Amino acid sequence: MKICCLANTGLFLPETYLKPEFSYTTELEFPLTVGQEYIVYALKEWQGNIWYYICDDNYTYYPMQYPAPLFEVIDNRLSSYWRFKCYPNGLIRLAFEEWLTDPDFYDKLTDQEEAEVLIFERIKQLIDMEKDPEQSLDDNRDEIEYFINNHEIEQVKA
Numbered sequence: 001m002k003i004c005c006l007a008n009t010g011l012f013l014p015e016t017y018l019k020p021e022f023s024y025t026t027e028l029e030f031p032l033t034v035g036q037e038y039i040v041y042a043l044k045e046w047q048g049n050i051w052y053y054i055c056d057d058n059y060t061y062y063p064m065q066y067p068a069p070l071f072e073v074i075d076n077r078l079s080s081y082w083r084f085k086c087y088p089n090g091l092i093r094l095a096f097e098e099w100l101t102d103p104d105f106y107d108k109l110t111d112q113e114e115a116e117v118l119i120f121e122r123i124k125q126l127i128d129m130e131k132d133p134e135q136s137l138d139d140n141r142d143e144i145e146y147f148i149n150n151h152e153i154e155q156v157k158a
Helices: 097-101 105-110 114-129 137-149 151-157
Strands: 002-005 037-046 049-054 064-067 071-075 082-086 092-096
Touching: 037 114, 082 097, 092 097, 097 105, 097 114, 105 114
Parallel strands: none
Antiparallel strands: 002 037, 002 071, 037 049, 037 092, 049 064, 082 092
16 A cells, blocks of 8 residues: 655644644644655554554654545555454554564564564565565565564564
């Protein structure tokens, strides 16, 4: 899934997205470039609001969530690596398997835990490659299974 940035300030957000307690105000400026295309690595729907996880202009090693109204969807094909999960509290998420099966995956990723950073880096590469029509998706699926099950990743988690 690919999106294009339409706006990069809170001025363009509907009222339901403005949450001053989380710093989401009309004055907020996002590290996004208007007109820039971004690949979506996960998305969530919570209380009627949709959020995209993308690698923004300040990307280091993990994707950040941004309100959907800041973007236009320019490629609505979902990643073949995404899975669906509806949580008991009503949260809906589309993301890769490791994110959905480990409730602490994103926290570990943002805390720079090595195994999660390596997993995201590799999955990011694979999702990025999906945009290349010459790339074989079947080969990629085998590659990610090997990568995630690789003994080195298990040693990092231990």
